Amino acid sequence: MYKSWIVVYALFFINMVAIAQDERIQIKFEDSSWSSLLEKAKASDQLIFVDVYTNWCGPCKTMSKEVFTDPTIATFYNDKFINAHINAEEGEGLSFARKYRIQAYPSLLFINGSGEVVHRATGFHDVDEFRLLGETAVSPTGGLLEWNRLYREGERSPAFLQKLILAKYNAMEEDCMEVAEAYMRSQKDWSTLPNMQLIFNLIEDPASSWFDYMVDHREDFDLLFGREAVASKLQSLFLKKPLGKTGNPMKEVDQLYTKVYPDMAPKLSAHFKMNYFRTIGNMKAFAEAADQYMSTYASTDPNELNNIAWTFFEYVEDLELLMKAVSWAEQSVALAPGYHNLDTLAHLFYKMGKRSKARKAAKQAIALATAEGVTLHATQALLDRLNGR
Numbered sequence: 001m002y003k004s005w006i007v008v009y010a011l012f013f014i015n016m017v018a019i020a021q022d023e024r025i026q027i028k029f030e031d032s033s034w035s036s037l038l039e040k041a042k043a044s045d046q047l048i049f050v051d052v053y054t055n056w057c058g059p060c061k062t063m064s065k066e067v068f069t070d071p072t073i074a075t076f077y078n079d080k081f082i083n084a085h086i087n088a089e090e091g092e093g094l095s096f097a098r099k100y101r102i103q104a105y106p107s108l109l110f111i112n113g114s115g116e117v118v119h120r121a122t123g124f125h126d127v128d129e130f131r132l133l134g135e136t137a138v139s140p141t142g143g144l145l146e147w148n149r150l151y152r153e154g155e156r157s158p159a160f161l162q163k164l165i166l167a168k169y170n171a172m173e174e175d176c177m178e179v180a181e182a183y184m185r186s187q188k189d190w191s192t193l194p195n196m197q198l199i200f201n202l203i204e205d206p207a208s209s210w211f212d213y214m215v216d217h218r219e220d221f222d223l224l225f226g227r228e229a230v231a232s233k234l235q236s237l238f239l240k241k242p243l244g245k246t247g248n249p250m251k252e253v254d255q256l257y258t259k260v261y262p263d264m265a266p267k268l269s270a271h272f273k274m275n276y277f278r279t280i281g282n283m284k285a286f287a288e289a290a291d292q293y294m295s296t297y298a299s300t301d302p303n304e305l306n307n308i309a310w311t312f313f314e315y316v317e318d319l320e321l322l323m324k325a326v327s328w329a330e331q332s333v334a335l336a337p338g339y340h341n342l343d344t345l346a347h348l349f350y351k352m353g354k355r356s357k358a359r360k361a362a363k364q365a366i367a368l369a370t371a372e373g374v375t376l377h378a379t380q381a382l383l384d385r386l387n388g389r
Contacts, residue, residue: 027068027077029085034092041082042113047137049081052088052097052107056374059124060106070127080138081110103172110137119143121170144171151179158183162194169202177202184210191220200225206237218260231268234260238272239279249276267297274308283315291321294328305332306341313347322352339369343379350382359386 029051030037041048051068053060067073077083088097088105096102100109104122108130112118119137136142147164161183168176180202187195190213200221203210214221214234221230238256253272257265270293277286290308299305305328312325326348332341342365349358362383369376 025069025071026074027083029083037082037084038113038115046082047118048084048111049077050084050086050109050111052086052102054089054105057105063106063124067127067130073127073130077134116145118145122172196224206240211237215260239275287316287321302332302336306344310344313351339365339376346382355386
């Protein structure tokens with residue numbers, strides 16, 4: 001009996017230690033109104049760190065699990081900031097998102113007691129990046145609020161502008177490209193590492209001198225960023241490029257790819273044509289191009305397979321092509337099973353009249369989504385129809 005009590009006490013002690021450790025090793029987010037947080041920040045002369053998230057945001061969940069629970073991060077943020085966790089789609093979060101122009105998730109904001117944004121960024125940050133973000137916010141010489149003031153007052157040193165442009169880009173500030181283009185016009189040598197990084201990260205306009213430089217120096221960009229990353233970047237830019245000057249836009253595409261990637265030109269050109277026709281809304285041409293591309297070049301990208309299969313569900317009526325779409329959706333599920341591709345599979349089966357298979361895929365999609373805290377309204381509606389509700 002005595003030994004039993006020792007065991008019970010030991011287990012209780014271990015459990016309490018685990019709970020205490022769990023409470024220590026994560027950022028402590030305050031459950032208070034925004035006005036109360038501002039008052040507290042003003043009284044304590046501290047910044048408020050705000051993690052703006054949504055329930056469906058994958059990177060938000062990853063940061064919550066892997067970054068906010070890091071002991072060094074938790075210690076630093078709990079010591080330096082008043083921490084707030086705001087859902088942009090619920091309650092006060094709706095007005096907060098409008099006021100602070102939230103455009104992406106997660107949005108990571110550092111706000112003073114007057115409600116001014118001292119520093120901000122968007123997207124997933126690992127432990128080191130997130131620590132640096134916080135250190136920049138509390139630095140007397142750091143943060144976008146201070147850097148923008150210095151820029152307005154005439155600061156134009158290259159090192160400062162590189163830092164400012166990157167911060168503006170990460171914060172999705174509207175004048176980022178304006179500042180970046182002014183900086184690049186002042187640079188005689190675009191081949192430096194900082195300048196090539198700036199071009200690769202910020203380039204948006206395929207009619208710009210940046211695009212021409214990237215095409216002409218493609219091998220140098222390949223060495224720095226990897227061939228696949230550069231090819232993907234150019235592919236997205238080609239989609240924005242005005243075509244048809246010669247009267248034959250597809251010929252122009254072939255010539256572009258032959259110039260930039262001669263060994264990959266046929267595959268890249270075929271992939272471009274598929275996406276081009278989808279972008280301009282010519283779904284018949286898209287279906288033909290997609291069928292040709294997928295038949296010639298087997299894709300191993302689960303997202304690409306799923307996206308093409310879903311577009312076929314939406315726009316294709318031909319039974320033979322729908323059967324191919326089913327095979328692509330099944331490949332996507334085999335590579336990376338998720339509620340998104342199981343949902344696609346369920347809808348394709350339903351469209352083809354295969355109700356039993358549609359019901360099974362829909363149930364699997366809903367189960368996976370529920371486990372991740374996501375509600376699939378459209379899939380549930382499909383399942384209800386299949387069950388005669």
